[in-house]
Amino acid sequence: MEAVTVEAVTKRFGRITAVEGISFAIRRGEVLGLIGENGAGKTTTMRMMAAILQPTEGEIRINGYSVRQDAMAVRRQIGILFGGDVGLYERLTARENIAFFGRLYGLEPKRLAERIAFLAELLGMEAFLDRRVGPFSRGMQQKVAIARTLVHDPDVILLDEPTTGLDVSAAAVFRQLITALRQAGKTILFSSHNMGEIEKLCDRLAIMHKGRLLFVGTLAELRHYAGLHDLDDLFVKMVSGGERLG
Ligand SMILES: Nc1ncnc2c1ncn2[C@@H]1O[C@H](COP(=O)(O)OP(=O)(O)O)[C@@H](O)[C@H]1O
């Protein structure tokens, strides 16, 4: 069964069409990579999937729940992490930041404590769990933000350019996390403009360009259709032609 279906979705902001008639599905337990230049519509797509923004046209279902009719149910199924500034409360500790979100999702105190302990171990953040996050490094802040995203144990995880601005070792921690989440059977959509990262982590990839979806499939299929081996060359070929493959 499909965990996510996006059906003919368009999003307009006034006269700007950010997303135009896109359709794709993500299978349960799949890692789908979403790649595209700045302004391609990746973040807008993820915000609609998380029921933060409503589509102008079309429908999105997360485990069968409609973002139009069941936004609250969708939010319980989804964990979303935005890259860049992660927006933590600087004067609170890591634990307090995570707990704040857990309570918003209605987690009971015992369950919340268990989730925080589990995530602290998974992410290697036990040593700084009870320190205020203000002076944390970018990598440490990112771990807190990830824990906050996962606190309610969401089934579908959306990661919007999660490694942007991370150093090499923090990005490596991230890749391990995605592997662990996949083993736990989570469904993951993760955007990047780094083709190498997509190649390492994803079962399939989707390519967006100027609001449209140019391709969804495996890397082998993409190479076959495009007749090129190098991923960066493939990407340039697709976005320069703007043609649809597959
Ligand atoms: N809230 C908004 N109001 C107006 N235009 C927006 C808004 N959010 C995004 N856009 C526009 O929609 C397009 C897609 O943006 P975005 O989804 O952020 O792309 P990406 O994440 O791929 O860089 C861009 O042209 C962007 O300027």
Ligand SMILES: [Mg+2]
């Ligand atoms: Mg974006």
